[in-house]
Amino acid sequence: MAVLGLTKARSMGPVADAVERAGGSPARVFRAADLPLRLIEQPERFILLRDQLRLLACAAREIGDPALAARLSMEAGVPGLGALGQSVLSADRLDAAIARTNGMMGRMLQSSTRLELIAEGEKAYWTYRVTDASDVGRQMNELLALGYMLDLLRRFLGPGFTPHRAAVSGAPVTGRAAVELALGAELSRHSIALLSFPAEHLCAPNPRRLPRMPAPDMPPAPIADDLVALARHLIALQLLERRPSLPALAGRLGLSQRTLQRRLGTRGITFETLLRDVMEEEAELLLRHGQLSVAAVALELGFADVAHFSRAFRGWKGMPPRAWRRLMLAQPKPPAP
Known part of the structure; x- marks a missing residue:
């Protein structure tokens, strides 16, 4: 199977906001892209890169804005990249900030992309x-991507900075x-x-350096x-939206069911084994960390009622969900670092 790119769902909220501001329907855009609207609430989840791009295309058509992708990254800027953005903006010089971006992007934010800095004589190329x-x-x-890259350069070089060249590939x-x-x-x-x-400019100091943060967890x-x-x-x-199915999963992966x-x-x-394991993990997460009732957790996981969920959970853990939650909450919390 070809490698598929993944990206964090951080752009979902800004896309929905932009559509709503322009008088469009975020719900219609997410339906057209076959993505759950609730992704807005979970920006740290990874989604397929192609799904993010499909959503952007649907949103651009909805509001008639061909510049939506560039506008979103320029408006969000580097701070919109979460922990990655905080680490980058605590660098003391531009070359260090670019190096952090290049080194951390694939692990923290988006896979199947590559950033490189090339210095040739008097010119630097960030690709x-x-x-x-x-x-x-x-x-x-x-x-x-160019929007985020330009925003970073302007945070070091001033809002009036204009690159010698900005290029994209394709048509x-x-x-x-x-x-x-x-x-x-x-x-x-250009080709890239x-x-x-x-x-x-690579030696430019950071005029508004953020306090040095502990190294972010590298997932x-x-x-x-x-x-x-x-x-x-x-x-x-x-x-997040419906009961998972084999046909839907195969379609997402670009494979036939067979x-x-x-x-x-x-x-x-098997698919059934995967579904069972994922539902068990999600149930643990919702019961341990969430404030939802057991009935609400059952609904979140697509069960018809609490009784069906309780029977399934007892099969996973050997006890009812309420008893398991009490047991987890009674355990001492680890001391703060």
Whole structure:
């Protein structure tokens, strides 16, 4: 199976806000992209990169804004990248900030993309490549990335900074004038997306350096090349909206149902086993950390009623969900670091 790119759902909320401000319907946009609207509430979840791009395309059509991707990243800026943004903005110089971005992006925010800084003589080139197997929405992803990259450069070099060159790959940019206005830079085409600027700027100090933060937790590398782990992840996403199904999972992975079943079988697992394991994990999470009642947890997981959920949970844990929750809450919490 080709490697599929993953990205955090951080852009879901800003997309919905932009659509609503323009008089569109976020619910309609998410339905068109076949994504649960509740992703807005869970920005740290990974989703397929192609799903993010489909959502952006649906949103741009909904409100008639071809520059939406560039506008979103410029408005959110580096702070919108969460822990990654905080770490980057605590760097003392621009070259250190770019190095942190390049080194942490794939593990913390988005896989199947590659950022590189190349210094050649008096010029520096900051490049961005999409390595996802799908060609759908590649240029839109590049425009989203260029917005964040430009925002970082301007935080060090001033709001009036203009790169020597800003380029994207692929066909001519739709709505180029609007996109250039959003980015504050003229666009050209190249084999890869890039920004070029004087290499001497790499030594620029950070004028508004954030306090140095503890190194952010580096989660395991995204699971896009592990079929079983990726399938488990996508099943958990389906639970946000409906009961997961084999046809829906196969469609998300770009496989036929028969092929998916066969590939899972070679790993000694079935869809039903995956679904059971994911539902058990999600039930644990909701009961241990959430404030939902047992009835609400049952509803979240797609059970017809509490009785069905309680029977399933007893099979997983050997006790009813209420008893398990009491047991977990009674355990002493670990001391603060």
